[in-house]
Every structure is written in C-alpha cells, then in structure tokens.
Amino acid sequence: MTAKKIISLFLVLVMVGSTTTPVIATKIAENKPIPAKEKSELHKDIEIIKIDPNLENLTPYWIIIAVGSEEKGRLTTFKYIDTSKSLKDYEKEELKRFLQELWKKYPVKTIRDKKSTLVTIESGNEILLTEEDKIMLERVAMAVNEYFSSKYEIGILWNVDTHQSVAFISCKKWGESDYYCGITRDHADDPDYWTQIPPPPGYPEWYWNFIMQVVHSWTHYYNPDWATGSAPSECKYYANVAKSKYSSGDKYSAFQNLGYASHFITDVGNPLHTGLESWQTVFSSIHYSYENYISSNWESGYRFKSVIENNWYYYPISNPEQATKDLATYSHQYDDTVFWTIYNNPNTWQNDQNLRKVTENCLLETAKYSLGLIKYVRG
Ligand SMILES: [Zn+2]
Structure with a gap:
C-alpha cells in the first residue's frame, strides 16, 4: 500500500469515527431503555423451513435425503462431490449413482403453508440405512465440509x-x-x-x-x-x-x-x-x-x-x-x-x-x- 493510500484510509477511518461516535453518544444521552410490552420482531416476513424433526435424529444424514426433494438440492449435492479434491473421479460417479438410488428409495415431500415449509418423507417410508449406505453418506458429508472449509x-x-x-x-x-x-x-x-x-x-x-x-x-x-x-x-x-x-x-x-x-x-x-x-x-x-x-x-x-x-x-x-x-x-x-x-x-x-x-x-x-x-x- 502506498503512503498516500495509507493516509487516505486513515482519514476515512477518522471520519467514520468522528461521525458515528457522537451520534451514538447522543442517542445514549437522549434515550433510556424501555420495557418491551410484547414481542415485536424486526422482520415478520421470514420464510421458516422445518425439516421433519421426527426424522432429524434417526440419521445425521437426513439433510442429504431431504434435499432430494428439489432439483436444486440434488444438483448442489453433486456440486459438492464434483469439487472435492480428495475424492477420485470414479468415486464421484459411484457416489452420484448411490444418491440417485437413495433419493428414489426415499421420496421426500414438502408441505407449504403461509409462513413455513415442512420437509418430510412420503408416508409409509422409514429411513433404514445399511452400514454401506452410511459409509457412502459419510463421504458426501466429507465433500460438503471440504467445500465450506476451503471457501469460508x-x-x-x-x-x-x-x-x-x-x-x-x-x-x-x-x-x-x-x-x-x-x-x-x-x-x-x-x-x-x-x-x-x-x-x-x-x-x-x-x-x-x-x-x-x-x-x-x-x-x-x-x-x-x-x-x-x-x-x-x-x-x-x-x-x-x-x-x-x-x-x-x-x-x-x-x-x-x-x-x-x-x-x-x-x-x-x-x-x-x-x-x-x-x-x-x-x-x-x-x-x-x-x-x-x-x-x-x-x-x-x-x-x-x-x-x-x-x-x-x-x-x-x-x-x-x-x-x-x-x-x-x-x-x-x-x-x-x-x-x-x-x-x-x-x-x-x-x-x-x-x-x-x-x-x-x-x-x-x-x-x-x-x-x-x-x-x-x-x-
Ligand atoms: Zn460461548
């Protein structure tokens, strides 16, 4: 960074400091905390997503099954797999085939009302994962973690x-x-x-x-x-x-x-x-x-x-x-x-x-x- 840039950055910081601090100080001098009579939320138009809590604790991989309800979720999961650096190409193809089968086996439905969306599986289905399934799902989870830890x-x-x-x-x-x-x-x-x-x-x-x-x-x-x-x-x-x-x-x-x-x-x-x-x-x-x-x-x-x-x-x-x-x-x-x-x-x-x-x-x-x-x- 050049000296000029450093000085102008410093000036910006000084200006930010001098304009915001007194404003907050005045607010503090003028205002007093008041008791909240009711819950008034900042945003009332939030779309809540609920992922069937009855299934949540059957398997930690339920999210991978749940996202199969929409094409977006399926493609996103493939993206995690594709960007993995530790999975070999043939493993990636294997995982994707496995997921296609898994999503077919456990069809997921979403129930929407005005404020929220519930993600659950079609009635009559139970999630029964074999040890082999769990190993595959663990690899998918690894790819997801790899993605987030490298990017953020x-x-x-x-x-x-x-x-x-x-x-x-x-x-x-x-x-x-x-x-x-x-x-x-x-x-x-x-x-x-x-x-x-x-x-x-x-x-x-x-x-x-x-x-x-x-x-x-x-x-x-x-x-x-x-x-x-x-x-x-x-x-x-x-x-x-x-x-x-x-x-x-x-x-x-x-x-x-x-x-x-x-x-x-x-x-x-x-x-x-x-x-x-x-x-x-x-x-x-x-x-x-x-x-x-x-x-x-x-x-x-x-x-x-x-x-x-x-x-x-x-x-x-x-x-x-x-x-x-x-x-x-x-x-x-x-x-x-x-x-x-x-x-x-x-x-x-x-x-x-x-x-x-x-x-x-x-x-x-x-x-x-x-x-x-x-x-x-x-x-
Ligand atoms: Zn803490």
Whole structure:
C-alpha cells in the first residue's frame, strides 16, 4: 500500500469515527431503555423451513435425503462431490449413482403453508440405512465440509467480538461509565477460553463430539426441546454473583460477572447453539461458516451490530435461567432454516435476504434480553 493510500484510509477511518461516535453518544444521552410490552420482531416476513424433526435424529444424514426433494438440492449435492479434491473421479460417479438410488428409495415431500415449509418423507417410508449406505453418506458429508472449509474462512468463534460488542453497548445504554462497561466487555468473551465441560455421562459419542467440538462446551448451548445444555444455569449463577456484588458496592466484580453472565445468554441467541446436534456434528463446517458470516458482517457489510445499537427495548427479567431458556426457544425456531439455506446455496447463502432477516431477528431478541439482564443485576 502506498503512503498516500495509507493516509487516505486513515482519514476515512477518522471520519467514520468522528461521525458515528457522537451520534451514538447522543442517542445514549437522549434515550433510556424501555420495557418491551410484547414481542415485536424486526422482520415478520421470514420464510421458516422445518425439516421433519421426527426424522432429524434417526440419521445425521437426513439433510442429504431431504434435499432430494428439489432439483436444486440434488444438483448442489453433486456440486459438492464434483469439487472435492480428495475424492477420485470414479468415486464421484459411484457416489452420484448411490444418491440417485437413495433419493428414489426415499421420496421426500414438502408441505407449504403461509409462513413455513415442512420437509418430510412420503408416508409409509422409514429411513433404514445399511452400514454401506452410511459409509457412502459419510463421504458426501466429507465433500460438503471440504467445500465450506476451503471457501469460508474457518476458525472465528461466533461472538468473540459479538459477545464483547453486545455487552458493551447494552451496558452503556443503562448509563454506566466507559470504565465499568469496559470491564463487562473485556470479560464477555472469557468463558470461551475456560475449561470445556463435556455432557453428562450416557450420551453417544457423536453427541459428545458435538458438545466438545462444535459448541465447545456443555455450558455454551441449550436445546429447549430436549432441555440439554447448561447455558441457562451458568447465566443464572453469574448474574446472581454480579447482582450481589453490585448491591454490596463491589462494582468491579459485579461488572466482571455481568460479562460472564451475558456471554451465556448471548450464546443461545445463535440458532445453531440450540439444536441440530447430529447434523452439525457431521457438517461442522456449516456451523463455523455461519459464525464467520456473523463476525464478518458485524462492523461492515450488513453491519449486524446496528441491530444491537438501535434497540432500546428490554425484557424485564426476574429469573435469568428462564430468560436464557426463552431466548433459546426463540432462536431455535430458526435452526433448520439457517442450516438448510446454507447447504442449498453454497455460493449465494451469504447474500440470502431470508438468512439475513433470521440473523437480525435473533440479534434483536438477544439485545432485549441483554438489556434486561443488566437491569436485573443493577436492581
Ligand atoms: Zn460461548
């Protein structure tokens, strides 16, 4: 980069800084958080995709069968196979023949109503996969992961920056100082670096892998259908520590623990931290790609951060554990939609407006609960 370019880039940054910061500061000075009377969503025109949950847990490969309902899904799956660098040409042909048979054997139907589409198999069919089928499907999954991990930068955790940003913005809205909000912000991502907690004994190996590899810890996840994961109780624990420290005047510790508590509630604002366990174990690269999409559209692109900045509503919270469960229930309704959209649109999912709306709706709910959590701690 030439010196001139560096200087002009610097000027642009200074200008951006000087025009946006005072605007936000004025907003904070003029506005106060107000209780949300009802759930008002940012986008009401979201198309929800539900992939028959009765089949979801029979096999993690159900998505590959489900996409057979449409030509687009079939061609996309072939594309994953064709672009694989580790599959040999004859293996690719073999896999495609296998899939054609599989899709014939398990015809899939979609049931549409006004707001949602349900993907299920024709009645009377059961999915019975042989060991050989599973080996073939595993190869397809490998090709999908190969595609996503080579194309979308992998490795940024959802929320490393998001957690900090949500915590800081929410804290400032209650009129707390930069110093104390900074403490909350600086500790909001800490739990991602704590010792990972595995699921309790008795779960199958794939589930163990989901917890330890995909969501990193039993504490960073909650599935409202199964009541699995301990994000709600973690949030409750740290919120209560923060509350008692705040009332005893130990503000440093109060804001530190508030940062921890906010981490756990923010985690379950991500639909992929609330379910789809078996799929995400097999197609882990889709999970990472989605997290990366949110991070890279945080400050620029769709600027998801503005959803948090523009919200002034909060949910009054009397029980942080229940609040975390409620947020998880909200975002969980979208987990299939997120996964399905990414799988079926390997090149264009980042521009998909339905996916953007889903993400913004989840962030708006996260913002309301985060504001509520701070109010809970401050009393
Ligand atoms: Zn986390």
